[in-house]
Amino acid sequence: MTTGTTPTADRPAPPRPVDISRWLWIGSAVLGTVRFxxxxxxxxxxxxxxxxxxxxxxxxxxxxxxxxxxxxxxxxGIVLVLVYTSLANRMARGRNWARIVLAVLGGAGVLFGLTRLVAVGTGLAAAFGFAVDPRDLVLGLVTMSLDCAAIVLMFLPSAAGHFRRAAVGQRAATPGS
Structure with a gap:
């Protein structure tokens, strides 16, 4: 007789770095929306x-x-937070595709942020008539830092096994594989 547990109840909790990464992604999305x-x-x-x-x-x-x-x-902004939250939760459940999508989005955000910092630092932004609010720069730096930390945590060796176990579990749960 079944006890009524769902497959998600049997799923092990993500390793601490993966769980922290999830919350960093969500925090980064919320902060990015506030910044915007x-x-x-x-x-x-x-x-x-x-x-x-x-x-x-x-x-x-x-x-x-x-x-x-x-x-x-x-x-x-609300849609952005929902999308990042959904991706971060899937990543925490061991979905490697969500980890890759987050890494690409985060990497692009960091690259864009660094380009913006260089433009401000070298005076290119001012030369083209772009005014930059110092609060915006600080929030951008914090968001970039959160993204960098989240990316690193997702790819730590201690997190790799979580994604391998989830992939093996998905293959075993798929009929005919």
Whole structure:
């Protein structure tokens, strides 16, 4: 007679580095969304940009466009957090494909962040008229640090067995394999 346990109840807990990595990914996504929303709070810059791009818009149209962009950005941020949370949870359950996707996304984010830091540090950003808020740079550095730490933790030797066990378990659970 079965006890009513589900296959997930029999699954071993992920190693500590993998579990920490999961929370770093989720934290990074939340912080990235907060960073993005902070950029949107500077409505004067957004309004000036809208007026520059479309000088024929009236104030009501500018306000509507600003509200629409903030709403869309908030929804996009929520989707981003949900996607990263889903990937991080799958990675913690031993799904190697989720680990690879997170590594690629995190690596691209770190590369983009480093490029941005170099552009600010060398004065290229200012030369092209990009103003950079110091709060944004600090949040970007923190996000990059979280991503780097999460990537390293996922690929530690102590984590490798977790992904191998999950792959073997998936093959054994698949009929006809």
């Amino acid at each position: 929303l902070l950029q949107l709070t500077d409505s004067d810059v957004l309004i000036d940009e809208l007026r520059r791009q479309q000088p024929n818009l009236g104030q009501d149209e500018i306000d509507a466009a600003l509200n629409a962009s903030v709403t869309f950005s908030l929804l996009a």
